[in-house]
Amino acid sequence: MKLSHRMRPPSMLLLFGLSLILIPDVYAHVKWFSNFSFLEPPLTISEILTPTYYVIAILSMLVIASMVFADQQLDHIPLYKRVNTWLSDKQSYSVLVMRIAMAAVLLISWAADAVLTPELLSTQNWLVWLQYIATLYLLTPQSTSFGGITLLLIYIASVGEFGLFHMLDYLHYVGIGIYLAVSRAGEKRLRGLGLPALYATIGFSLLWLGYEKLFYPSWALYLLEQNPQLTLGFSPEFFLQGAAFVEMSLGYLLLIGLLERPLAATITVVFFLTTMVFGKLEVIGHTPLHAALIVFLFSGPGSVYKAPIAIHNKLGWR
DSSP states (O other), rough: OOOGGGGSSHHHHHHHHHHHHHSSSSSGGGGGGGGOOTTSSOOHHHHOOOOOHHHHHHHHHHHHOOOOOHHHHEEEEEHHHHHHHHHHTGGGHHHHHHHHHHHHHHHHHHHHTEEEEEEEEOOOHHHHHHHHHHHHHSSGGGGGHHHHHHHHHHHHHHHHOOOHHHHHHGTHHHHHHHHHTTTTTTHHHHHHHHHHHHHHHHHHHHHHHHHHHHHHHHHHHHHHHGGGGGGGTTTTHHHHHHHHHHHHHHHHHHHTSHHHHHHHHHHHHHHHHHHHHTTTHHHHHHHHHHHHHHHHHTTTOOSSSOOGGGGSTHHHTO
């Protein structure tokens, strides 16, 4: 694919490359708003590996590398330290935030005869009602663990109804389920597994959605045709590849545990802004993600298990 005339100035290309990390994708779950079919064949590797792909990939790697340096520099800024301390003091509210968010989402899905999100309309009445039971469990701190276990059962049953390929979009519900299930564990190391599970599954979900845009571009291009303002003046094809790398880069940063709090703040602010375009469906669908991002803000990297990026102390190794 050739770059259009609007993208040739190096300054614009560099600016867009920087935005791959600093500005999250504005339509993460394409299936909520687009016509799609799993019968449609994906693009081949040779069709994806275009010159534009390589340019954006290189820019993404450069920006991610710069984030490692920024991560170390931020730790020396007094204001940043004070904000981190203030957020850490709110860590005790993390489970409460997740309980409220998931109870609301499950109740809305139950009322809509859907599972986990309004997009997944279910024909299994027992599965829909299982969400109501999970909501009841989440009403009290003492039964929260049962709510998390029930959420995991709902996800497993949903894989049986909708297929694993489709449900990989929603793998973050597994992380949320684990987080809630171990939230009241007496053993510190067992309780500490909840936060890495959140980071890993939400990071994977973003990576998966990014790859989906590369292999099934027509699903997202349909959405861009309906909302041309989303392209920010770029050609739809170029913007789509850039958006895919945004998600993949953000997912990678979450997986390795780099800039947890700044990243969570950036993503959640932009997600709130995009509700002006997509409305109630996006609010409902992104509520669990918002809750997880608030948990990241309060908990940061966590204190029980080190983030993968922390394994290497020297800048070069990182």
